[in-house]
Amino acid sequence: MMTQxxxxxxxxxxxxxxxxxxPNLSAQRWDRxxxxxxxxxxxxxxxxxxxxxxNWVGARGFPDVADYPGHASCFGCHSxxxxxxxxxxxxxxxxxxxxxPRGVARLPFPHRTRSKEFSSIFPHNVHQDIIASNFIxxxxxxxxxxxxxxxxxxxxxxxxxxxxxAICHTTVTELPKTTPRIPSGxxxxxxxxxxxxxxxxxxxxxxxxxxxxxFTCHYQSVEPTANQCAGCHSLTTPYAESRVFPRYSLxxxxxxxxxxxxxxxxxxxxxxxxxxxxxxxxxxxxxxxCSTSSCHGGKILEEIGRRESSMTEKQAPFQCTYCHTPxxxxxxxxxxxxxx
Amino acid sequence: MLGSRPLIAVVLVAAIFAPTIAAQxxxxxxxxxxxxxAGKLEKVSRKRFxxxxxxxxxxxxxxxRLRTAExxxxxxxxxxxxxxxxxxxxxxxxxxESPYCRAISEEDTKAVPExxxxxxxxxxxxxxxxxxxxxxxxxxxxxxxxxxxxNQQKSSxxxxxxxxxxIQSTMTDSVSVRAIFIDIPILSDKSEKFMISNIxxxxxxxxxxxxxxxxDIGSERKVTFPxxxxxxxxxxxxxxxxxxxxxxxxxxxxxxx
Numbered sequence: 027m028m029t030q031x032x033x034x035x036x037x038x039x040x041x042x043x044x045x046x047x048x049p050n051l052s053a054q055r056w057d058r059x060x061x062x063x064x065x066x067x068x069x070x071x072x073x074x075x076x077x078x079x080x081n082w083v084g085a086r087g088f089p090d091v092a093d094y095p096g097h098a099s100c101f102g103c104h105s106x107x108x109x110x111x112x113x114x115x116x117x118x119x120x121x122x123x124x125x126x127p128r129g130v131a132r133l134p135f136p137h138r139t140r141s142k143e144f145s146s147i148f149p150h151n152v153h154q155d156i157i158a159s160n161f162i163x164x165x166x167x168x169x170x171x172x173x174x175x176x177x178x179x180x181x182x183x184x185x186x187x188x189x190x191x192a193i194c195h196t197t198v199t200e201l202p203k204t205t206p207r208i209p210s211g212x213x214x215x216x217x218x219x220x221x222x223x224x225x226x227x228x229x230x231x232x233x234x235x236x237x238x239x240x241f242t243c244h245y246q247s248v249e250p251t252a253n254q255c256a257g258c259h260s261l262t263t264p265y266a267e268s269r270v271f272p273r274y275s276l277x278x279x280x281x282x283x284x285x286x287x288x289x290x291x292x293x294x295x296x297x298x299x300x301x302x303x304x305x306x307x308x309x310x311x312x313x314x315x316c317s318t319s320s321c322h323g324g325k326i327l328e329e330i331g332r333r334e335s336s337m338t339e340k341q342a343p344f345q346c347t348y349c350h351t352p353x354x355x356x357x358x359x360x361x362x363x364x365x366x
Numbered sequence: 367m368l369g370s371r372p373l374i375a376v377v378l379v380a381a382i383f384a385p386t387i388a389a390q391x392x393x394x395x396x397x398x399x400x401x402x403x404a405g406k407l408e409k410v411s412r413k414r415f416x417x418x419x420x421x422x423x424x425x426x427x428x429x430x431r432l433r434t435a436e437x438x439x440x441x442x443x444x445x446x447x448x449x450x451x452x453x454x455x456x457x458x459x460x461x462x463e464s465p466y467c468r469a470i471s472e473e474d475t476k477a478v479p480e481x482x483x484x485x486x487x488x489x490x491x492x493x494x495x496x497x498x499x500x501x502x503x504x505x506x507x508x509x510x511x512x513x514x515x516x517n518q519q520k521s522s523x524x525x526x527x528x529x530x531x532x533i534q535s536t537m538t539d540s541v542s543v544r545a546i547f548i549d550i551p552i553l554s555d556k557s558e559k560f561m562i563s564n565i566x567x568x569x570x571x572x573x574x575x576x577x578x579x580x581x582d583i584g585s586e587r588k589v590t591f592p593x594x595x596x597x598x599x600x601x602x603x604x605x606x607x608x609x610x611x612x613x614x615x616x617x618x619x620x621x622x623x
Binding site for chain 1: 394414464466467468469492493495497498501502504505506507509512513516534535536537539540541542544546548587588
């Protein structure tokens with residue numbers, strides 16, 4: 027039980043501590059910007075963002091939102107007396123590299139390492155409909171045969187170009203980080219066997235980032251236009267954008283000749299049904315497109331047979347390696363793989 | 367307190383039925399789109415097909431609407447929109463329905479008046495940047511040329527569906543020429559009747575073709591359904607195929623003949 031003088035001293039110290047913290051708490055409120063505050067949510071996007079920003083020529087090469095909104099957007103509501111706290115006000119650091127009277131330079135826009143506040147709205151189905159065409163273009167008509175590394179083969183630029191998904195999803199140039207996409211609700215049957223498999227960059231396709239591909243058609247005239255931000259951007263719970271590619275079948279190579287000759291929709295069969303990005307779990311290639319094909323069906327069945335045999339004979343479970351690395355190939359065969 | 371009871375009841379019922387929902391029978395259908403038109407093998411590629419629950423009987427009103435529907439062909443649409451012969455020729459060269467269907471090259475920009483006008487407008491607007499003016503060319507085309515035909519098709523589809531909701535829709539691809547429907551909920555233990563249709567005519571080999579086909583789908587295995595066009599005077603098995611000669615619209619006359 028605390029004596030009365032001790033209680034008074036403790037209370038006094040507690041009040042002092044809280045009072046000392048209050049300015050810091052207050053300062054912390056200004057060190058990051060959020061679109062989801064009640065006051066910001068009331069504003070139209072165009073109240074702050076201008077399309078294009080004046081720096082577009084140098085920053086992007088095409089008309090774009092390439093910079094932070096100007097001071098008028100902030101100080102229309104925020105009083106400098108409230109937000110200028112300390113020598114390097116955190117408020118200014120939201121946009122400026124060196125907060126201070128002479129710190130004109132601004133951070134890159136958008137700031138890639140900050141949490142994302144918007145998810146994208148993109149109906150694949152509508153886009154697939156409007157770009158519909160029968161034509162497949164071969165890059166170097168007529169097809170020619172050249173010696174490549176002293177062997178006779180078709181060169182890479184003989185691959186057909188499809189005027190659909192590749193408009194936005196291109197082959198990446200640097201090998202991305204990958205992670206196994208662990209099947210949910212399943213436990214592995216064994217530890218992963220050793221495997222030195224390493225994909226190349228050509229295995230992977232990019233996701234559109236920024237306005238580059240969207241503005242090609244939507245900058246003006248076709249809704250949502252560049253000024254209709256909410257047509258594509260939907261405010262969501264802040265999240266960190268991952269640069270890691272999760273994969274079930276790391277061994278799938280988009281650039282492999284037989285794959286590159288096919289229209290993306292041959293395997294991404296549901297893409298022309300997709301009206302909402304949020305409804306897409308992943309790139310969505312149902313195993314059926316491989317397991318019922320003449321190219322891979324036999325090999326997949328063979329591996330499933332070997333797994334079943336190993337289990338029946340109570341041996342170490344066979345780990346599927348035709349499509350998977352052992353991180354995935356050690357899991358039970360899912361029912362989807364058995365459907366015909 | 368009373369207010370939360372219905373919610374609890376719903377949660378309980380959902381929990382009881384969850385295993386049933388998870389174990390729902392799912393079917394798959396592959397529509398194969400290589401057909402013979404006047405003796406020539408044609409691909410029904412990049413065309414959207416719709417899947418309806420029930421067969422002809424259940425979708426009779428829709429089939430009747432498809433049978434009597436009027437259609438403005440691609441040629442007639444662009445002719446009426448006063449598209450230049452060069453623009454129409456550009457579309458035809460690669461069987462395009464809109465200017466979005468392929469990249470517009472520098473040569474195309476010079477050869478097609480609509481493209482040239484849009485390019486020049488873009489040059490002025492985008493600070494004399496030829497790359498931006500050309501790659502963003504469609505943003506300076508007139509709406510009727512740009513997305514008018516797509517909008518016409520969309521509105522025809524809505525009108526013909528007349529409130530009938532397809533359970534799925536998907537497109538044929540351009541290489542294997544197949545449209546694949548997967549995860550089709552099968553409500554019966556065995557198989558169930560469905561109807562597939564492309565609703566608006568696919569313009570193939572100078573004809574406008576609409577299929578309405580009945581197909582049995584079960585959960586055992588993927589069903590493959592090859593589209594076909596019957597010989598004149600004959601019928602296609604399980605299909606109503608409405609084949610129309612496409613009206614000839616030329617630069618001198620946009621009225622269908």
